[in-house]
Amino acid sequence: MLIFCLSWDLEIAKSKLNECDEKHSCRGAQDLPTRLLDLGIAGADRIKLVITAGKDIEDRRYAALSYCWGSSTPFTTQPSTLCKRLEGFVLSEVPATLRESIQVSRDLGIRYLWIDALCILQGSPGDAEAQEDWQRESVCMNKVYGNAYLTIVAAGSSDCSGGLIHGRPTCTDRGERVAFRDEPISRRAWAHQEWLLSGRLLVFTTIGMHFVCDEWEFPAFHASHAFRLPKSQAELTKGDWSYSHRP
Numbered sequence: 001m002l003i004f005c006l007s008w009d010l011e012i013a014k015s016k017l018n019e020c021d022e023k024h025s026c027r028g029a030q031d032l033p034t035r036l037l038d039l040g041i042a043g044a045d046r047i048k049l050v051i052t053a054g055k056d057i058e059d060r061r062y063a064a065l066s067y068c069w070g071s072s073t074p075f076t077t078q079p080s081t082l083c084k085r086l087e088g089f090v091l092s093e094v095p096a097t098l099r100e101s102i103q104v105s106r107d108l109g110i111r112y113l114w115i116d117a118l119c120i121l122q123g124s125p126g127d128a129e130a131q132e133d134w135q136r137e138s139v140c141m142n143k144v145y146g147n148a149y150l151t152i153v154a155a156g157s158s159d160c161s162g163g164l165i166h167g168r169p170t171c172t173d174r175g176e177r178v179a180f181r182d183e184p185i186s187r188r189a190w191a192h193q194e195w196l197l198s199g200r201l202l203v204f205t206t207i208g209m210h211f212v213c214d215e216w217e218f219p220a221f222h223a224s225h226a227f228r229l230p231k232s233q234a235e236l237t238k239g240d241w242s243y244s245h246r247p
C-alpha cells in the first residue's frame with residue numbers, strides 16, 4: 001500500500017503523476033465531458049467555460065473536482081448565465097475551493113477542469129432546462145470521473161469556501177504510510193462514488209496532500225491505516241447526508 005503524504009508540495013505531486021503516467025495504466029481515456037473550464041495560461045485572471053463538441057482540443061487532459069458544496073450557494077452556471085460563463089469570468093468571483101482547484105490544476109500543467117457547479121446547468125426544480133441538463137449529464141458522471149486525468153479531492157472542507165489547503169501540514173514525511181481520520185468529505189455520499197470512479201486522486205485533507213492511484217493500491221477498508229473513504233449512501237443514515245448539488 002502506498003499513499004504518499006506530500007505536504008503541500010505540488011512539485012512532488014507532479015512527479016508522482018508523471019511516474020504514474022510512465023509506469024501505470026491508471027490514466028483515464030481521452031473522452032471529454034460536454035463542458036469544461038478552460039483555465040487558459042497560468043496567472044491569467046479570466047477563465048471560461050467551453051463546450052467540447054466540435055472544438056479542437058489537442059491536450060485532452062482535464063482534472064475533475066470532488067468537494068462539498070455546503071450550505072452556501074456556490075458560483076454556478078444556470079441557463080440564464082450560460083452565455084456569460086462561455087464569455088469568461090474572473091477568478092476572484094469564484095469560491096475558495098473552486099479557485100484553489102483552478103490554481104492547482106494550472107500548477108500541474110492541466111489546462112481543463114470539470115466542476116459540477118459550473119459544467120452542469122444548475123437551477124430550481126421548476127427550471128426545465130436545468131433539470132434536463134442535469135438528467136443528461138448526471139448519467140455521464142462515471143465517465144467524467146473515470147476519464148479525468150486527475151481528480152482533485154477537497155476532503156478537508158465542509159463547504160465550497162473552505163479551500164484546499166489548511167494551514168501547515170501535520171504530516172510531512174514523504175512516501176510513508178499515513179493514518180487518516182474522518183474528513184468533512186467523508187460524510188458526503190456522492191464523494192464515495194466519485195472516489196471509486198477515479199483512477200487517480202490528489203486528496204487535500206486537513207493534515208496534508210496525498211496522491212492515490214489504482215496501482216499504488218489503496219486499502220479502502222483497512223480503517224486504521226487508511227483514509228476513510230467518503231461514506232456510501234447506505235452507510236449514512238437517512239437525513240444524515242444530502243447531495244447538496246441541487247437546490
Ligand SMILES: [Zn+2]
Pocket residue numbers: 020021024025026213214215216
Ligand atoms: Zn498509477
